[in-house]
Every structure is written in structure tokens, then in C-alpha cells.
Amino acid sequence: MDFDTLQAIVDDLADRLQRSVAVDDTSIRLVASSRHFGEEDELRSSSILNREVPGEVVERILGVGIADWTEPGWVEEVDLGVTRRLCVPVRYQGLSLGFLWLIEWAGHPIPTEDVDRAVVAAQQAGVLLYRGRLMRERLRNRHEAVLRELVSSDEAARAQAVEDLRAEQVFPEHPQPYQVLAVRTTTLASTTTGDPELQLAVQEASGRLPSGTVMVVAGPARAWLLLAGAEPWSDLRIASLRQHISERLGGGGSGDADVTFGLGDVVTELDDLHVSYRQALMAARAADLVSSFSPFARWTDLGPYQLLLRMTSSDIAAVSSVPALQALEAADHHGILLESLECFLDHAGDVRRAAGVLFVHRATFYQRLRRIEEVTGCDLGSGSDRLMLHLALKIRALAPGARPLDR
Template sequence: MSSDDLQSIVDELAERLQRSVAIDDPSIRLLAASRHFGDEDAVRVKSVLNRSVSSEIAEQALSQGIAKWTQPGNVVLGLEGCLPRLCAPIRCNGLLLGYLWLIEGVPPLDEPQIALAAEAATRAGIVMYRRLLLHERSKARHEAILRELVSSDSATKVQAIEDLRAEQLFSEHAVCLQVVAVQCVGNDGGPTAPQEVALEVAVEDGLRTVPEDTYLTVAHRSRAWILLVQEQSPSRAQLDALSHRVRSRFASLTDGTARVVIGIGSVVCRLDLVVDSYNQALLAVRTATLVPTTGGVARWGELGPYELLLRMPVENLLAASHIPALDALAKEDGQGVLLETLEAFFDYAGDVRRTAEHLLVHRATLYHRLKRIERLTGCSLDSGDDRLTLHLGVKLRSFASMYHGDTGPAVG
């Protein structure tokens, strides 16, 4: 086994100290572990079996500031059955790459043993930094190929297909391809740096729900997209698990001022058709952004009339969004309260109770607003034609606002 291998570093230190050793990545996910010497506790055993620890344990460890450490220190988690630990941060060129862990036993670790742990962490840092450089180069190469794969230029797309085949990234039997688009929304001024990092971490974490070596990703600031490549179409349960994990992970890493929405394209069977799934996923993301009833996740093929609206040429959509009745309403609705009320009323199929709950208003207030909307628009909400006109108009206005801003989900 090479001395430049993480496992050999862990095993060598464990044999010298006669204590079990483990190395985690910066998110407290296990990368390597030695055999046990009778010093293990329930947390170590579980982490080896599951290759990770619970979010509660990870958060407790990180809350002690270990991400800023430059020297080994003691960590006491205060959980039942969890022994104190020595944590040696793994760094190289100023980057935090992980943590080396030793369980404190009897007798406690002395200074020479701690120095050996620090030396092993330094060696591990060099190994992990080399891996990081190789990974980043490979990632950049694959991102470039994916961008070219969905290019509008035929020659560029053909070259991308040839490059993907030459890379031999996937099984020759993998014939089901599907794009999942991810978008960070909620910040008028664009995502903050922590939110950009949170999005990449969330996507990476979400991909742990799918088999390894069955995907490629592209990420840029507030946007990302994933190409799933499998022998069979990803199941609904798989896509639900991926979507849920990305959204929940992003929420746990941010302050709630932004959220993540997801659009899922259809399955295609050839690389030259990936662009179709890609475009569908982007349109689905727009729907997930604008339609609350999607729950933040929209699938192409399940969007109903929104698929027709989103296929309209931009200039036609912008022109159609100017409906006289809604223009009159907007003129008198300085804060946009009435338009918001009308959209919610339609989103909840005219259900007064659910609409009022969504808007956090009393039903009497909602009825008052609806009457005012009828007066200002000259439309009756009891008329099917008037409701259809207003409902389409509200959605067209929302979609038009997406094109006016710079919040589209395209990743190129």
C-alpha cells in the first residue's frame, strides 16, 4: 500500500499509538478508519458502519470552532456514550481539508503522541490537496463538456458527445439520461457568497442519494444542473429523495432568506437529446419558482397549462401579459396586495379558507379584497370566462416578470 494513501496513514498511526484513528472530510463524513484497539465508543462504531455521523453530532463538533483550528485540540461532545476526542485539523496551503480523530483513553494522549497525530494530519493534508487539485481539474473539464452538450451550435454539441464517450465516464449500458435543474431564489440582489457555497454543498450532498459514477454536474453562483445517467430511468422515489435532500441541506446551511427550487426534465435515451431534457428542466424550474402549489419541485410532463405558457416565444408572452383588466388593477394596487391575493386565490382553486391561511389574513379581509378586485377589474369571479382570463393574465404577468429580470435559471 502506498505511503501516500490515506488508509496507510491512518493504519500506520494506529499501530504506533495502539489506538483507533479516523479521518473525516470537512463535513464530518468518514474517509478512512483504522481497526479498533478496544478504545472505540458507540459513535465511532456507528460512523464506520454508516460512513458518516448524525447531523446532531456533526453540528456539535463544528460548533466548537474546529474548522478554524490550526493545531490539535480536545473535543468533548457531551453525548451519552461518546468519549472525548483529539481532533487534528488537516490543512494544506491554508485550506481546511478534513479532520484526523483519536479517541482519548486511559492513559490520556501525551505530547509526543499528539505530535505524531499532527504529523500524520500534515501528511494526510498533502494527499488530500493533491486529490483536490485532480478533482477540480476533472470537474472543470466535465463541466465544460456538459455546457457544450446543451449548446445551440450543432458542431459544438457533436464534439461534446465525442468527448463524453472518450472519457468513458459511464457504463456502456447506461441509456437513460435525465436533467435536474436547481435554482436559488429569494434574493433580489442575487445570492450571497455563503448561499453560493451552500448551494454547491447541498447539490453535492443530494447526489449521495444516487449511485456513484452515474451523474455529472454544472454549478455557477445561484444555479446548478445535474445530468443523471443510469441503466434504468431514475424512479420517482430516487428523484424525490434527491430533491428533498438538496432542499433540506440548503435550508440547514442558510438563514432562510433564500430557498432552492428544482425542475426535472424528461428521460431521454441519447446524448444528442440531453438538450431537450435540459430545456424542460429549466422551464420546470421557472414553474417551481412561480407556482407555490408545486411545493418547490416541478416535473416536466406534470405542469399542465404551464408547459404551454412557457413554450410561448418571449415576445408573445410579454405582449399577452398586458391584459386591460389586470393593468387597471395594478394601477390602483400600489403595494401589489390585490394582485398577490388574486394569484393565491387561483392557486388554491378558489378555496377561501386555504387562500386566507396562505395569506395570513381573516376570511372577511379576503372577501373584502376579492370584492375590490371585481370592482377594479370589471370582472366577476363567479364567471368562468372572467376567471380564466384573470388567471391566465396573472400567470402571464408572473412569467413576464421573470424575463424582465436576471433571475432565469439557465446555466451555460
């Protein structure tokens, strides 16, 4: 988009009306603003300083229905510190692209002729914002295609993708940290279409971040983000990005995750990004299938699942139906024996530690172990039996419809 031309439209209107003018995008993020004429309120000052408006204010303003407006209207939220202001929809060919704002203050009402001038300016801004959107979409589609090649199994295609990104100066020539964050909706487990909102959520989240730090490949069922920068992303920064995506998908305030995330390891060369990509996908799959990982799993924290997640779904289904576990599940209606067995194996057969984790007396725990041996026919003193049961339990957690267990 030609920001200079948009700024000129805003400045020209402000000079003619002798009042400040601002243009926001559809998310109430500031795109352009004029100098002030003394009428600015707390919201306008915050918008200019922080380049965004607090979420609760955005929600209230959009709640008025301005996204559907086709004619100018008035917005006033006194309890939020929002002075009465004129909202002029910025649209092009019926598409909502943003809003042009004029603040009205005591002693300086906005006359009808000024509203008409603002409408003309909004129409001019709409043409520019539409052109800018087309350019961004073309560039995003181009970069998505390159990123898909960057993580493909074809080494030649990956090399060409690196060359293309370097030629476009998207990333520097020297090594720097790169990492992949994978995202998948819980609907992926039950449908092939997934959640169409996922694409919008990740694109909106990445659009809030500085250029050159995030690139996105998004489909209706899953997406992944390339995280870049001079330093590896901090836990806080990644958590903020995840929160924004979750909230956009409507899962930020519920106890059950509507979306799960997986984070691959950091690599320092674009040529190696496919490694972090595959790690992130498997970590996101673990977060979706294993309750203790949900809603966010790091590849480095997966333990044995780093190996088990490489199995195909059919292999997992076959291996998870071990007769010993089937017998135990049939006899264990409340899951107590299964939980005790996994805790025992996770703690390398240390009864004292396992009993402490489950808050039961050691004598009770020993009774459970004897019952497990009776039902399964396995000897928990045998290394091979322990290995078989431990692997089967971990694989079982990955099987569709499995009873939720810890790691």
C-alpha cells in the same frame, strides 16, 4: 487521491500507537480508518458502518470550532455518545482538509509523544488530501465543460460531448435513464450574481452520492445536475437530494423556499439530454414564479406553462397587461374575483365544481361571475373571451411583481 498511501499512513500510526486512527474530511465523513484496538465507541462504529456521522452530531462537533483549529485539541460530547478523543487538524498551506482522530479511553491516555506522532501523520495526510482535491477539481472542471457542450444548441458540439464522455467511460455505451434536475436560488429574480453558496451546495450534495450517478454544472445563480443510473431516480431519492441542497443553503426549515427546483423528463440517450435540460430549466422557472409549484416542479406537471414559459420576459410583460385583467385587479382589492375567475376557468366553466373548491354557495359564485363580466366587459359564455382571460391569467403569474395566484 492515492487512497492506498493514505491508508498506509493511518495503519502505520495505529500500529505504532496501538490505538485506532481515523481520518475524516471537513464534513466529518470517513476517508480512512485503521483496525480497532477495543476502544471504539458508538460514533466510530457508526461512522465505519454507514460511512457518515448523523447530522446532529456533525453539527455539534463542528460547533466546537475544529474547522479553525491549527493545533491538536480535545473533543468530548458525552450526551451524544462521543468518547473523549484527540482531534488533529489535517491542513496543507493553511487550507483545512479534514481531521485525524484518536480515541482516548480509561487506562490508556494519549501521551504527548503520541500527539506529536499524530501531528506528523496528519501533515502527511494533508499533502495527499490536497493533491486529491486538485485532481477532483480538474476532473470536475473538465466534466463541467463537456456537460455544457452536451446541452448546447450546437448539434455537432453535443455529438462531440457524448463521444468524450463515452471515451472516458463516464457512462455506459448502452441506453440508460438520464434526467436533469435544475436548481435556482430565489435571489436570481433580483440580482445577476445569485447566491455563491449554490455552487458549494450542489457540489457537496453530489459528492455524497455514488460515482457515475450525478454530475454537476454549477454557477453562482443557478445549477443543474445530471441524474443517471441503471433505473430512473425514485421520488424519494430526488426528494432527499433536494432536501440536502436546501438545508445546505439554509432554506430547509423555513416556510418560504430559498431555492427552487425543476425536473425534466427522463431520456435514455445522452444525445437527448438537452431536451431534459431545457425542460428542467423551465420547470425551475415555474417553481420560482408560480406559488403553487414552489419549491419543486416537474415538467410533466406544468400543463399550459409548458407553452407559456417559452415566451420571453418582454412578451410576458406585454401580454400580462390585458386591459380586462387590469380593470378587474383595480376593482378587486382582496383578490376574490381574480381567484374566482381562475378557478371557474380552470374547471372548464363548471360552476358547481368551482364553487365547491372555493367553499362558497353557487348563488354567491354566480354573483361574482356577473361582477367579473361587468368590470371586464367580457362575456364568460364566449369561448374566445374565456380563452383570452385564461391565457392572460396564466401569463400574468409569470410576470414580475404579479399578485400570487394558484395555477
